[in-house]
Amino acid sequence: xxxxxxxxxxxxxxxxxxxxxxxxxxxxxxxxxxxxxxxxxxxxxxxxxxxxxxxxxxxxxxxxxxxxxxxxxxxxxxxxxxxxxxxxxxxxxxxx
Numbered sequence: 001x002x003x004x005x006x007x008x009x010x011x012x013x014x015x016x017x018x019x020x021x022x023x024x025x026x027x028x029x030x031x032x033x034x035x036x037x038x039x040x041x042x043x044x045x046x047x048x049x050x051x052x053x054x055x056x057x058x059x060x061x062x063x064x065x066x067x068x069x070x071x072x073x074x075x076x077x078x079x080x081x082x083x084x085x086x087x088x089x090x091x092x093x094x095x096x
Contacts, residue, residue, distance in 0.1 A: 012047025015039035022049060 014020035015036070025044055026037045044050040064072045071079070 008048055008051075012043060012049045014043050020044060020047075020049070025050070 011019045011021045014024070020040060020043060022044075025040055026033075030037065041050070045052060066073055068076065
């Protein structure tokens with residue numbers, strides 16, 4: 001059984017009969033959705049250029065969103081949490 005994901009097409013035929021690529025689609029922050037823009041998105045989904053399963057720009061939970069010095073954001077969160085807990089324990093130990 002193969003776990004490879006089939007490649008998506010680079011372009012599809014849009015609602016006006018012209019070739020439609022991802023760069024031709026309306027940006028995600030579009031506020032005014034006219035009929036033409038809606039039809040382009042529908043054509044992209046039907047032609048498998050876009051997927052409704054995984055939105056663009058979303059980092060999946062099994063991927064590292066960002067890393068610094070070889071450590072992921074979750075690791076840095078743990079490091080700082082332990083450091084703050086150690087400071088808190090030391091402050092309690094020195095309290096009269």
